[in-house]
Each structure stands twice: as structure tokens, then as C-alpha cells.
Amino acid sequence: MDFSKLRTTSKVTTEWSYPQGQPLRTGWLRVDTAPDHELYWEEYGRADGEPVMFLHGGPGGACAPVMSRFFDPDRYRVILFDQRGCGKSRPTVAADGPDKALANNTTDHLVSDINALREALGISGKMHVFGGSWGSTLALVYAIRHPEKVASLILRGIFLGRKEDLLYMYQGNAATYQAQPYALTAPGAYITYPDEWKAFVEVIAPEQRGDMMAAYKAIFDTVPTTDTERAAQLKAALAWSVWEGTISNMIPAAEDAGKFGEAEFALSFAQIEAHFFAHDLFLKEDEITDGVAALTGVPVHIVHGRFDQVCPLTQGSRLVQALEAAGLPPATYVITDAGHSAMEAQTVIALTAIMDGLPRL
Known part of the structure; x- marks a missing residue:
């Protein structure tokens, strides 16, 4: 049975009051x-x-x-x-x-x-x-x-920008995820987006998931010298970026991550966020x-x-x-x-x- 027609969108379509203008x-x-x-x-x-x-x-x-x-x-x-x-x-x-x-x-x-x-x-x-x-x-x-x-x-x-606000989005149940991936062991956005959370969490090794933001920032702080290291850093940046982009809409796009899935945007977006978050904004x-x-x-x-x-x-x-x-x-x-x-x-x-x-x- 095809359930695709049940999916709609919460994004703006015809609701704009004003047309797209050109910059002065x-x-x-x-x-x-x-x-x-x-x-x-x-x-x-x-x-x-x-x-x-x-x-x-x-x-x-x-x-x-x-x-x-x-x-x-x-x-x-x-x-x-x-x-x-x-x-x-x-x-x-x-x-x-x-x-x-x-x-x-x-x-x-x-x-x-x-x-x-x-x-x-x-x-x-x-x-x-x-x-x-x-x-x-x-x-x-x-x-x-x-x-x-x-x-x-x-x-x-x-x-x-309080610590609890960041933990809700980036930490959730990550510390217990390996043993109980669907256990509600802490508050977090993962409760509503479990599949998307899986992609975000599994970039980080289980023993490092006690502090997801620190683990991601460690990857971003590495200066890659090989193609393998560059690929690993880009994978982490994309995971970070796509996680936020996906959960930003009440009804996320099924397959299109938009700019959040673009390498150049993700590398800048993820690393600037991690930089600000590591310093409590x-x-x-x-x-x-x-x-x-x-x-x-x-x-x-x-x-x-x-x-x-x-x-x-x-x-x-x-x-x-x-x-x-x-x-x-x-x-x-x-x-x-x-x-x-x-x-x-x-x-x-x-x-x-x-x-x-x-x-x-």
C-alpha cells in the first residue's frame, strides 16, 4: 500500500503576502x-x-x-x-x-x-x-x-542558550544509546525524530557519547591531512547540519536536506555552532x-x-x-x-x- 500521499508539508507555500523583490x-x-x-x-x-x-x-x-x-x-x-x-x-x-x-x-x-x-x-x-x-x-x-x-x-x-537548551538538542539519550537506543532516559528532540537521531549519534563512538558536543568539536578541531581525515570531518559536519535542518520543520522533507546537506554550508555551519556552544555562546x-x-x-x-x-x-x-x-x-x-x-x-x-x-x- 502506498502511504506517500499522507505526507504533506508544514512549510510555507502560498502564504506569503509580498513577492520576492530584488535587492536595492x-x-x-x-x-x-x-x-x-x-x-x-x-x-x-x-x-x-x-x-x-x-x-x-x-x-x-x-x-x-x-x-x-x-x-x-x-x-x-x-x-x-x-x-x-x-x-x-x-x-x-x-x-x-x-x-x-x-x-x-x-x-x-x-x-x-x-x-x-x-x-x-x-x-x-x-x-x-x-x-x-x-x-x-x-x-x-x-x-x-x-x-x-x-x-x-x-x-x-x-x-x-542555556546549557539545558543545548543538551535537549544535542545530548538526549546519547550516553545510553548503545544499550537502549529507544529508551527515554533523558529529555531531548530524539524522542520525536528517532531515525534522524540515529544518524547523528552513530557518527560518534559509543565511549565518547557522554558529551556529544565535545566529541563533535574534537572532530572539527582536528586539522585533516589525508583524504580519509577530510572525509571523516565532512561526514561529521553533514551529520550535525542535517540533524538540525531536518528537525527544524514539524514535517521534515522526506529526502531533501536543502542547504543543510551541502558540504560547504555544513562545514561552516557545524563548526561555527560548535565553537559558540563550547564557549556557552x-x-x-x-x-x-x-x-x-x-x-x-x-x-x-x-x-x-x-x-x-x-x-x-x-x-x-x-x-x-x-x-x-x-x-x-x-x-x-x-x-x-x-x-x-x-x-x-x-x-x-x-x-x-x-x-x-x-x-x-
Whole structure:
């Protein structure tokens, strides 16, 4: 019996409100030397529109033109840019190696880069800051440190970067997997995606599965000198990347991993994430929730998928709790019947509606 017709998609198809536009301008901005980090950026919408700074996920992801479609092109001036080491920014792990791409690549550097890009593009007043997943982390950190520059925060798939948040996604039941692969010995995304988890776990030898993130980073930190070593490193990077890409959608694509299955993207994405995670995202454990009182006067809008397995909904709940405790309840809190990805249909609808409804600057 053919069950293939039962599979549908949770991804956006016809739900977009705005067509795909062409960039008004593109360019690179040098933000550091030794190494010479250069950020690739694109600008969409109207040149004199309300500025929106778009912060992509990861760490290690990249922007794509489709990300400009959340915004009314007749109202907003949308800035997409690839963070250090990501996408078209230079240098990258895949092209230039981790020694260059990961040098001077911390959360503090990324916050500074946002200000450098603002200045280079002539944004002098307040701007909307829009970010999902790691982009929500970076957006919150930026707004807490520079609230005077932020008109509103629009956040999707909240990621607070706590140790328990990382263990949920990357550790799960890995320590007991060899003996009991389907035992629910710890919380984790593996519960919903057991077959995909198998592919991720089995890259690591059983005796090293007590700390999956450390085991993967050890592979990434190795400087390969043979084709066999290079192949092993690429296999690990692809496993890491495809695991996250697959579980980002409530209904994952059956056979197409998209960019997450591409070697160049995976090598950069996996190694940048592992670098940030090994350093606790270069943040204190509760830096965000302890710091939200600084957001007085900054409306916070949150969209979170109920079925998000990359950043479970409890992270959205934790942020809302912190905001309410500070006397700053979110202006919007929408829970969609969706997974993690920004490209989930219900999430696209909610984020676009929020942008359409913001008071004009």
C-alpha cells in the first residue's frame, strides 16, 4: 500500500503576502582586521523606509533573499547580512579554515558588527530588530545593551542558550544509546525524530557519547591531512547540519536536506555552532533573562512554534516570564501550530501580520 500521499508539508507555500523583490544594494563591510572579517549585506524594500535589521540563526547560518518577504516593501528598508564566517561573508570555515573564520568571532563581536553596519548604511535613529533562533538570542543581547537604538524586537523561536537548551538538542539519550537506543532516559528532540537521531549519534563512538558536543568539536578541531581525515570531518559536519535542518520543520522533507546537506554550508555551519556552544555562546548562563529590565520602552513581539524541537516552547515561556517579572509583558506572544523554522507556514503568517501591524516610526 502506498502511504506517500499522507505526507504533506508544514512549510510555507502560498502564504506569503509580498513577492520576492530584488535587492536595492549589496556590498561587503570590513569590520575587523587580522583576520579581515568582511560582512556581506543586502538591502531590500524602500531606501527611505523604516529600517529593519534582520538577524539570521545558527550561529553559523546565513541569509537568503526569501527572508525579505516578511516585510512590506513599500514601508520597510530591510537589511539582511551574513554574520562573521557565514554565508557570503569572508573568511569562511569551508574556504579559509577555522583558524581565520573563528578568530574574533564571538557574541560581543557580532553585537559590535550590528552597530558598524548601522553606521555604514546611515541608520542613525531607531530600527526594528528581527531575529529567530540564534537570531533571537543576538537580537535580545543587542537590545539589552543598546535599547536606545531599537524601536521594536520581533523574535521567532526563542533560544536562550542555556546549557539545558543545548543538551535537549544535542545530548538526549546519547550516553545510553548503545544499550537502549529507544529508551527515554533523558529529555531531548530524539524522542520525536528517532531515525534522524540515529544518524547523528552513530557518527560518534559509543565511549565518547557522554558529551556529544565535545566529541563533535574534537572532530572539527582536528586539522585533516589525508583524504580519509577530510572525509571523516565532512561526514561529521553533514551529520550535525542535517540533524538540525531536518528537525527544524514539524514535517521534515522526506529526502531533501536543502542547504543543510551541502558540504560547504555544513562545514561552516557545524563548526561555527560548535565553537559558540563550547564557549556557552559567550554569554553568562542567565544573561538574557536577568537583563530584560533594560528593554523598558522596547516593545517585544514573540512568535514560537508549539512543536519546535530545536528551541522548545519552554524557552519562549521562560522569556515571557522574565519580561512579566520586569513589568514588561510582551506586546505580542503568538504560539503557532508549527515547528522551528522561519519558513513554517503559520509562522510566516504570524510574523508578517506583526510587521504589518507595528505602529509607524
